[in-house]
Amino acid sequence: MLRKCAAVIAALFMSNVPIWADPVTLVANGGGLTVMGDVLGYDGKFIRVDTEFGELTLDFEEVTCTGDDCPDPDQFVPALSFAGAHRIGDLLLPSLVEAYARQSGLSFLRTESGASQFSYVLADAVTEQEKLRLTFRLSNTDEGFADLLANEADVVMAVREVRPTERNLARDIGLGDLTDTGRSRIVALDGLVPIVSPGQTVKSIALADLDRAFSGEISNWSELGGRDAPINLYLRDVNSGLAQGFEDRVLGPSDASLSSGAIRLDNDQALSDAVFSDSNALGVTAFESIGDAEPLGLTGPCGLTVTADRTRLRTEDYPLTIPLFLYLPQRRLPDAAMAFLNYVRSPEAQRVVRRAGFVDQAGVPTAIKGQGDRLATAILNAGEEVPLTELQRMMRVLGKLERLSMTFRFEVGSTRLDAQSRSNAARMARDLRAGVHRDQRLIFVGFSDARGPASENRKLSSARAEAVQRRVNVALGETELSDFTLETEAFGEALPMACDDTEWGRQVNRRVEVWVGPRLE
Incomplete structure (x- = not known):
């Protein structure tokens, strides 16, 4: 044996x-x-x-x-080492470590071992017996993955998704597929936001024009509807995970390269200050780092504009939402280490994330009366093939329900849920097991873009809603639960959130929302 x-x-x-x-x-x-x-x-x-x-x-x-x-x-003390992005390790994870210790009745001692290295020892508050050691090395996402591949770290702190080369290297040396379920935790949410000086007359920008500006194809504000003045580009340094995420998400689809004239800055505060002081500036920064600069909305040819705010980041209705990841290899970790990593995904931890100034993933409900602007704008832009009777049916179904700020979306050109949605499925299963939705009915409501016949789009949106329900059922496992019901509904192209004449707009529109209400007798 x-x-x-x-x-x-x-x-x-x-x-x-x-x-x-x-x-x-x-x-x-x-x-x-x-x-x-x-x-x-x-x-x-x-x-x-x-x-x-x-x-x-x-x-x-x-x-x-x-x-x-x-x-x-008898002398063994469980240990866990983190390496990677400053954005996660500087404030967010320390806040979670200290909150976890207090909740668990443990004392904690932080020791600095360098400008970007520190450790925590968590111990029994009475006996002072050490229970867990956590070490942190702050650098950037690239170096975090390099440390993992060199067996110098257990967990990567990443502000972008693992890249194919990193995924393949990890798999080749036996660390498993880092995109598989359970290989990552989303600890908080952020977003890439275009910013300008407060005096700039341009207030929104199309994603395609953002691409053209940062690749150098557009070089004057007059080409974006502004005054005749050069566009001065600002972006974080080449090692920044957020800058890499911007190049992957915005420049990547058109195979464009960043303009050689872009000014690269090595921290978020310097970038925000530089944009604020330059009336011709166009920068991209994190949602939490806008500072005194002015954010631009993202618009499309149909006229719909999406701005970055906490609700849209939670729901991924903002197209440049960026999850903040912890990546874990296929490796045995001590029970005490896993207990902390599991805590990171708990409702209690999400409250800590919010207090630390980051966007949490809490499933906040919003009544339909609080979504008037969203619904009115979307209905006005519904396709011509959507009849009034379908819009009326949608309002009858959703009218007495609340929408959770938890949306499911799929990877581009795939039926596979994207990273945030995979995390959402696991989180919903945990909430259901914990009784968060006791005596409620949860409806997975599918929506689509407007390409193709409306009848086919409704079938596609229904299939997506059913796929999400299956994913949540799989995450629930063999758990016997009978105090809630899971249902599906679909309305196809009836509720667009962005312009259908852009790829990113279609991607935003292809979604499954979660609506909740009392169980029916």
Whole structure:
């Protein structure tokens, strides 16, 4: 049995720890297996050793270990190391660590070990026994993934999604597929926002024009409806994950390159201040870092304009919403470390995220009467094939319900939910198990863009709503729950949120919203 267990879990990795110097001997307590090797890691339950048979991972309680380098379970302190983006590690995660310690009845001690490195020790408040050590190395998203690939970190703090090259390298060295379910946590939300000086007469910009401006194809404000003046471009430095996300999301679809004339700045405050002081500036920054500059809305040819605010970032109705990620490899982590990572996704943690000044993921309900502007604008822009009777049906169905600020969307050209939506499915399942929606009916309401016949679009939106319901049911697992109901509904192209004559507008319109109300008797 021990040999079989070792074979099954031999591919799993454990927390990064130094390699021990001398070999140890492991003998199965029931006999039948004896191995010698160098200790590669120990996580409090399993020991990983490099043997003549290759790398093996064994249940430490099922073996007897002899040798100077055998780990001592009584002295073991679980550890977890983070590396990556300053935006996440500077304020957000420390706030979560300290709140988690207080909630768990633990004391915490923070120790600085350099300009961008620090650690926390969480201990029993009474006995002072150490329960968890957390270390942080703040740099940028690129270096965070590099540290993970070099086995110098357990968790990456990333302000963009993992790139294909990083995903492939991680998979090739046995860290699993970082895009799989469970390999990432979204800890908060942010957004890429175009900003200008307060005196600028241009108040909105099409996403396509933002692309053309930052690639140098447009160089004068008069081409955007402003005065005759050059456009001075500002963006974060090349190592910034947000700048990389901007290039991926805005310049990438047209295969454009950033203009060589763009001014690169190494922190958000410097960028906001520079744009504020330059009447000809056009910059892009994070939602939380706009400062005294003026944000521009994103518009399309049909005239619909979307501005960045907390509600639109939560629902992804703002097209340049950026999740803030923690990426975890396929590696065994100590139970105490997993407890903290699971806390990060809890409702209590979301309140901490909000107090820290970031956009949380709480499913805030909004009654239909509080969505008048959204509904009026959308209905006015509904396609000609949408009859009045369908709009009336939609209002009858939704009129007594509330919309949750949790929206499901799909990756471009795919039936796979995007990263934020995969996180939403897991979060909804947790909320349902916790009784957050007790005695309620939840309706997954599908919408589509207006390409193609309206009847087909309604079928597509219905299929998407059913796909989301299936995903939530899978996340619920075998849980026996009967105090809520899950339903689906679909209205096709009846409620557009952005212009259908742009790809990003169609992507915004293809969505599944969540509406809640009392269960029907």
